[in-house]
Amino acid sequence: IFPPELRFAFLKFFNRIFHLFSTYCYFDITEIDGVNTNELYNAVQLYLSSSVSIAGNRLSLTRAVNSSSITFGLSNNDSIIDTFNGVTVLWEHVVTQRQTQTFAWRPLPEEKRGFTLRIKKKNKTLILNSYLDYIMERANEIRRKNQDRLLYTNSRGGSLDSRGHPWESVPFKHPSTFDTLAMDPIKKQQIMDDLLDFAEGQLFYQKTGRAWKRGYLLYGPPGTGKSSMIAAMANYLGYDIYDLELTEVHSNSELRKLLMKTSSKSIIVIEDIDCSINLTNRKKNSTNAVTQKSYYDPETRTGSGSGSGSGEESGNGNTITLSGLLNFTDGLWSCCGSERIFVFTTNHIEKLDPALLRSGRMDMHIYMSYCNFPSLKILIKNYLGYKEEDVNDDVWKEMERVVDKAEMTPADVSEALIKNRRDKEKAIRELLDDLKSIGERNVKNGKLRGRNGNLTELEIVVEQEKRAIVDSQNEEDGNNNDEAEEEEIELEDNICKTRED
Numbered sequence: 001i002f003p004p005e006l007r008f009a010f011l012k013f014f015n016r017i018f019h020l021f022s023t024y025c026y027f028d029i030t031e032i033d034g035v036n037t038n039e040l041y042n043a044v045q046l047y048l049s050s051s052v053s054i055a056g057n058r059l060s061l062t063r064a065v066n067s068s069s070i071t072f073g074l075s076n077n078d079s080i081i082d083t084f085n086g087v088t089v090l091w092e093h094v095v096t097q098r099q100t101q102t103f104a105w106r107p108l109p110e111e112k113r114g115f116t117l118r119i120k121k122k123n124k125t126l127i128l129n130s131y132l133d134y135i136m137e138r139a140n141e142i143r144r145k146n147q148d149r150l151l152y153t154n155s156r157g158g159s160l161d162s163r164g165h166p167w168e169s170v171p172f173k174h175p176s177t178f179d180t181l182a183m184d185p186i187k188k189q190q191i192m193d194d195l196l197d198f199a200e201g202q203l204f205y206q207k208t209g210r211a212w213k214r215g216y217l218l219y220g221p222p223g224t225g226k227s228s229m230i231a232a233m234a235n236y237l238g239y240d241i242y243d244l245e246l247t248e249v250h251s252n253s254e255l256r257k258l259l260m261k262t263s264s265k266s267i268i269v270i271e272d273i274d275c276s277i278n279l280t281n282r283k284k285n286s287t288n289a290v291t292q293k294s295y296y297d298p299e300t301r302t303g304s305g306s307g308s309g310s311g312e313e314s315g316n317g318n319t320i321t322l323s324g325l326l327n328f329t330d331g332l333w334s335c336c337g338s339e340r341i342f343v344f345t346t347n348h349i350e351k352l353d354p355a356l357l358r359s360g361r362m363d364m365h366i367y368m369s370y371c372n373f374p375s376l377k378i379l380i381k382n383y384l385g386y387k388e389e390d391v392n393d394d395v396w397k398e399m400e401r402v403v404d405k406a407e408m409t410p411a412d413v414s415e416a417l418i419k420n421r422r423d424k425e426k427a428i429r430e431l432l433d434d435l436k437s438i439g440e441r442n443v444k445n446g447k448l449r450g451r452n453g454n455l456t457e458l459e460i461v462v463e464q465e466k467r468a469i470v471d472s473q474n475e476e477d478g479n480n481n482d483e484a485e486e487e488e489i490e491l492e493d494n495i496c497k498t499r500e501d
């Protein structure tokens with residue numbers, strides 16, 4: 001009876017009246033906003049998948065590629081209740097068919113999806129902003145938990161890819177955990193507690209005015225589990241790893257750019273830090289062995305070591321220097337972003353510049369030792385599936401007696417165990433024999449390596465012999481004189497250093 005215009009006007013009018021008196025207000029969060037994907041939509045979806053207990057009548061289940069967990073979400077046109085700060089809100093998942101498109105910049109999905117949030121008007125100002133912030137935060141957390149962690153490298157040096165990122169990433173799937181890591185259980189627990197304190201310590205760092213970051217220095221001989229420890233840390237906290245290849249970085253400013261492009265909740269790793277710095281400085285001073293040596297000479301360094309000795313070197317900005325590195329971990333730039341862990345590893349802590357070691361720089365120095373008795377037990381348990389009582393008491397005692405003298409690395413021990421893992425008894429027998437014979441040989445040679453993994457006199461000789469062989473080979477080749485010369489300087493330098501040791 002009514003003309004359509006009038007009917008429409010009536011409807012509009014009633015709608016207005018209705019909204020005026022309604023106690024609720026509504027917010028639409030559509031999946032696609034114009035042509036852009038709406039980040040909030042995805043966040044809400046993830047958030048609802050976790051906070052809502054499985055109570056709805058119908059839920060949709062999803063599992064992302066590579067993910068290890070299943071998430072569930074609201075099915076189409078279903079609704080669910082959530083509470084935040086004591087306020088109850090209602091979420092509805094609205095799905096409608098999209099009208100056929102005539103023209104679009106990019107094909108849109110056939111369905112139009114969106115969430116509608118219903119909040120009581122009186123609560124609107126109270127919670128809306130904080131609620132949405134909270135949802136974004138929770139969603140990021142869930143995403144991180146579901147996704148596999150990433151391992152980033154800067155193999156391209158400081159150059160950027162098409163999206164402006166200097167880092168390349170691959171999924172990080174290292175299986176090492178603190179359970180599989182063989183080391184003194186007490187020390188292990190200390191490290192785990194420290195990590196957890198750090199990860200949960202936002203308030204503490206705020207209160208004390210410190211940047212939310214922590215540094216670990218892992219040192220010890222090769223094969224004692226330094227890299228495994230880093231993987232275990234990442235797996236424990238669920239952080240990404242940035243493996244910084246210092247030799248690929250050409251200047252301090254490049255280093256800073258790399259740092260700026262790291263995300264929070266990550267571990268930034270520099271492996272073999274002594275070699276990396278050594279290398280870059282050597283390149284610079286390759287014609288002058290004396291200056292190179294004096295870099296490590298404590299006498300030539302002035303004072304309490306805030307990197308002042310190398311400060312002048314940073315002047316030209318072409319090479320990366322110690323002070324650049326210290327600024328990277330420690331300076332103002334280190335706090336762009338938060339919740340980051342720096343891990344440096346080295347085989348020779350005694351070669352490191354004191355500026356790197358001073359307190360407050362690397363918060364924890366962790367010595368990864370040769371295999372001791374507690375580590376040995378862990379390895380045997382992990383590799384052979386043996387429990388304490390599966391091995392004869394006398395054998396344990398014998399192992400305890402010889403293991404320290406043998407100074408085998410956990411890598412050596414695990415190798416020995418893998419070799420015979422089908423025949424467990426043989427594995428134990430051979431391991432004990434190995435430990436005994438190596439231990440005896442060590443004792444007979446009279447020299448065990450020091451706690452810090454310093455070279456023994458015997459090893460220095462072996463080292464020098466090795467160098468001599470390389471040297472003579474270079475002379476024989478003789479095709480590239482410059483290179484040979486450089487090598488020679490390097491050799492002299494190294495021999496000097498080992499003698500000093």
Ligand SMILES: Nc1ncnc2c1ncn2[C@@H]1O[C@H](COP(=O)(O)OP(=O)(O)OP(=O)(O)O)[C@@H](O)[C@H]1O
Pocket residue numbers: 180181182183221222223224225226227228229347368409410411412414
């Ligand atoms: N403490 C350990 N616990 C369990 N496995 C270990 C341990 N140490 C070494 N391994 C085993 O030995 C292998 C080599 O260890 P890893 O790469 O962690 O040593 P590293 O200390 O980083 O050596 P490098 O100084 O040469 O880099 C690992 O794959 C791991 O299986």
Ligand SMILES: [Mg+2]
Pocket residue numbers: 226227228271
């Ligand atoms: Mg390593």
